[in-house]
Amino acid sequence: MTASVAEAVRKAGVVGAGGGGFPTHVKAAASADVLLVNGAECEPLLRSDTELLLDRAERVVRGAELMRDSVGAGRAVVAIKRKNAAAVEAIERALPQDGVELVLLENVYPAGDEFLLVYDTTGRVVPEGGIPLDVGVVVNNVTTLSQVADAVEGRPVTSRLVTVQGEVSEPATFRVPVGTPIGEVVALAGAPTADDTVVLAGGPMMGRIVDGPSDPTTKADAGFIVLPKDHRMVTTRTATDAYVLRIARAVCCQCLACTELCPRFLLGHELMPHRTIRAVQYDTLEVDHDHVTSAFLCCECGMCELFACPLEIQPRRILAALKAELARRGIENPHRRTGLTADGVREYRQIPSGRLVQRLGLSRYDGPASFEARAVEPARVVLRLLQHAGAPARPVVEEGQRVLEGDLVGEIPDGSLGARVHASIDGTVESVSRREVTIAAK
Ligand code: SF4
Numbered sequence: 001m002t003a004s005v006a007e008a009v010r011k012a013g014v015v016g017a018g019g020g021g022f023p024t025h026v027k028a029a030a031s032a033d034v035l036l037v038n039g040a041e042c043e044p045l046l047r048s049d050t051e052l053l054l055d056r057a058e059r060v061v062r063g064a065e066l067m068r069d070s071v072g073a074g075r076a077v078v079a080i081k082r083k084n085a086a087a088v089e090a091i092e093r094a095l096p097q098d099g100v101e102l103v104l105l106e107n108v109y110p111a112g113d114e115f116l117l118v119y120d121t122t123g124r125v126v127p128e129g130g131i132p133l134d135v136g137v138v139v140n141n142v143t144t145l146s147q148v149a150d151a152v153e154g155r156p157v158t159s160r161l162v163t164v165q166g167e168v169s170e171p172a173t174f175r176v177p178v179g180t181p182i183g184e185v186v187a188l189a190g191a192p193t194a195d196d197t198v199v200l201a202g203g204p205m206m207g208r209i210v211d212g213p214s215d216p217t218t219k220a221d222a223g224f225i226v227l228p229k230d231h232r233m234v235t236t237r238t239a240t241d242a243y244v245l246r247i248a249r250a251v252c253c254q255c256l257a258c259t260e261l262c263p264r265f266l267l268g269h270e271l272m273p274h275r276t277i278r279a280v281q282y283d284t285l286e287v288d289h290d291h292v293t294s295a296f297l298c299c300e301c302g303m304c305e306l307f308a309c310p311l312e313i314q315p316r317r318i319l320a321a322l323k324a325e326l327a328r329r330g331i332e333n334p335h336r337r338t339g340l341t342a343d344g345v346r347e348y349r350q351i352p353s354g355r356l357v358q359r360l361g362l363s364r365y366d367g368p369a370s371f372e373a374r375a376v377e378p379a380r381v382v383l384r385l386l387q388h389a390g391a392p393a394r395p396v397v398e399e400g401q402r403v404l405e406g407d408l409v410g411e412i413p414d415g416s417l418g419a420r421v422h423a424s425i426d427g428t429v430e431s432v433s434r435r436e437v438t439i440a441a442k
């Protein structure tokens with residue numbers, strides 16, 4: 001059974017659909033004692049996982065059972081926010097008599113962070129620099145698990161649910177072929193309701209600014225948020241590193257708020273962003289300094305810069321830049337403490353998502369985005385060969401070749417971590433490069 005689920009998942013090109021893009025067949029081949037189903041969907045405004053639970057709860061539960069058996073877990077836990085009452089009901093109806101439990105989460109950010117989810121459901125703390133498997137847990141997103149159920153029935157990943165929210169007249173969630181241009185996906189949600197807008201792929205906390213409307217959707221894109229160009233969620237991303245550093249040096253008052261609300265610090269990890277900012281202020285950025293290398297422990301949740309800091313300093317940006325610089329110099333994470341205990345005050349320092357949405361200036365967009373089962377038929381899809389962690393897929397089709405939805409277009413290179421890529425529409429291969437395969441629907 002283990003080999004067959006992992007192999008079916010590998011063949012179907014399933015990757016972490018919650019944003020991480022980690023190849024799921026690797027997790028399916030692991031051994032763990034708990035399978036954790038992540039239905040927290042903690043990024044403000046995103047609704048795709050919740051809408052999937054409403055539409056396909058049975059597929060999620062089936063995927064959970066398959067993955068639980070594949071990793072040999074004695075326990076499978078579905079974690080969903082209590083506030084999503086309809087999704088909770090849908091899952092309750094789909095749960096078997098035994099073998100899969102439901103745990104209800106509070107509506108706090110970032111409840112869906114894997115480390116926090118593991119702690120909140122099992123009481124285990126993932127070690128510094130570790131992964132949930134280090135404490136015997138495999139975590140899969142709900143969308144990923146519905147794709148696992150499909151994979152075992154021979155259906156590869158060719159589409160996914162995507163939420164469009166923000167400055168659009170009809171926010172909603174759609175099932176979209178992988179590779180559909182983002183501009184076309186956004187247009188499904190009606191007319192723009194502001195003039196000068198920017199699109200964020202992923203949520204407002206951890207998402208990235210989309211380069212342009214022709215950028216293709218990927219297997220890991222859960223949603224697109226349209227915001228005015230001058231919205232704080234946009235300007236914090238467009239500020240240059242030099243500006244971010246200058247502000248940190250000039251105004252940080254060492255109030256500690258960023259550290260006191262850092263979810264990883266509260267879990268017991270030695271990540272103290274105020275100390276990194278202090279190092280920045282005094283130019284003590286030697287790469288072997290503990291408060292520089294602690295950047296490796298940051299999950300880039302954005303809590304420090306988008307909620308905690310009263311002076312709008314951006315510790316996350318600084319930590320991300322340090323992490324990139326350390327990687328560029330080939331320096332590895334020296335922080336590997338195990339046997340950690342979460343801080344006793346953690347439960348009092350969790351931030352309700354409603355307060356976060358208000359602070360971010362997103363309340364006016366925080367409405368429903370129900371699933372609309374309308375056919376989405378792009379004239380052309382662009383399938384990126386790297387939509388996942390690891391090596392890019394190797395193209396296995398040629399220009400002019402006819403393909404059907406589900407046909408293999410990209411194979412995992414021999415001996416590499418990676419994921420297969422499949423045609424998401426019927427059509428003709430228009431172009432092939434090492435980066436992408438374009439298919440025209442004709
Ligand atoms: S982004 Fe900030 S709050 Fe989040 S883990 Fe990193 S340092 Fe902590």
Ligand code: SF4
Pocket residue numbers: 251252253254255256257258259273274277308309310311312313314315
């Ligand atoms: S919250 Fe802001 S001002 Fe306070 S220590 Fe952190 S970066 Fe400095």
